[in-house]
Amino acid sequence: MADERDEPDECFGNPRLAEIYDALDPDRGDLDPYLRMAEGFGARRVLDIGCGTGVLALLLADRGIEVVGVDPARASLDVARGKPGAERVRWICGDATALPPLRVDLATMTANVAQAIVDPRTWRQTLRGAYEALRPGGHLVFETRDPARRGWEEWNRETSYRVTDLPGVGAVEYWVQLTEVSEPLVSFRQTYVFSADTRVLTSDSTLRFRERREVEAELTAQGYTVEAVRDAPDRPGRELVFVARRP
Numbered sequence: 001m002a003d004e005r006d007e008p009d010e011c012f013g014n015p016r017l018a019e020i021y022d023a024l025d026p027d028r029g030d031l032d033p034y035l036r037m038a039e040g041f042g043a044r045r046v047l048d049i050g051c052g053t054g055v056l057a058l059l060l061a062d063r064g065i066e067v068v069g070v071d072p073a074r075a076s077l078d079v080a081r082g083k084p085g086a087e088r089v090r091w092i093c094g095d096a097t098a099l100p101p102l103r104v105d106l107a108t109m110t111a112n113v114a115q116a117i118v119d120p121r122t123w124r125q126t127l128r129g130a131y132e133a134l135r136p137g138g139h140l141v142f143e144t145r146d147p148a149r150r151g152w153e154e155w156n157r158e159t160s161y162r163v164t165d166l167p168g169v170g171a172v173e174y175w176v177q178l179t180e181v182s183e184p185l186v187s188f189r190q191t192y193v194f195s196a197d198t199r200v201l202t203s204d205s206t207l208r209f210r211e212r213r214e215v216e217a218e219l220t221a222q223g224y225t226v227e228a229v230r231d232a233p234d235r236p237g238r239e240l241v242f243v244a245r246r247p
Contacts, residue, residue, distance in 0.1 A: 054080025069090070
């Protein structure tokens with residue numbers, strides 16, 4: 001994915017895959033730290049960049065927070081809009097490089113969002129877009145995998161294969177396979193086999209593994225103050241969580 005504004009990966013943009021995305025990844029304990037930080041910052045308005053099917057956005061809205069969720073994948077947003085409480089969130093199909101005027105207390109990028117923005121220019125524009133959306137004193141929080149851990153070496157069928165029985169869909173076989181490593185870019189393919197009609201769908205993705213110093217330098221260049229770089233609580237030693245503030 002050379003540019004965030006290109007077509008979204010199939011796992012997000014294909015309606016059939018977007019509909020089963022949550023069911024294939026039901027444990028979202030990785031979002032708990034974001035909920036705690038929103039509470040700790042006293043955030044009343046949050047921008048969720050790359051909101052996908054809206055899991056974090058709706059959890060925040062459940063807590064009385066005003067949320068804007070932005071994502072370029074219309075199929076994922078359609079799933080989000082169909083969930084209970086979705087009317088409490090403002091959904092925008094697009095990306096953080098061209099946002100309407102906002103003034104939020106917190107901006108987030110969870111899971112693979114930051115790494116999926118592989119084009120350096122688009123990454124800088126995304127950081128700037130989040131900066132412009134934040135009020136002075138507001139925070140940007142996101143996570144990224146530590147490239148030193150070379151986590152992609154575990155991306156293979158043997159370790160990722162599983163079969164999930166989904167109501168109304170049937171059994172779905174799923175696995176991940178590494179396709180190319182050209183550091184800092186790592187590409188992989190996700191495969192889905194639907195037993196009901198034996199249909200096979202695939203989704204190809206590329207992530208950029210940025211070094212900590214590179215991320216800190218980019219944040220500083222865009223005007224942020226880097227307040228902390230923390231270990232991801234659910235994946236210690238594997239991922240870093242960046243906490244930056246707009247002065």
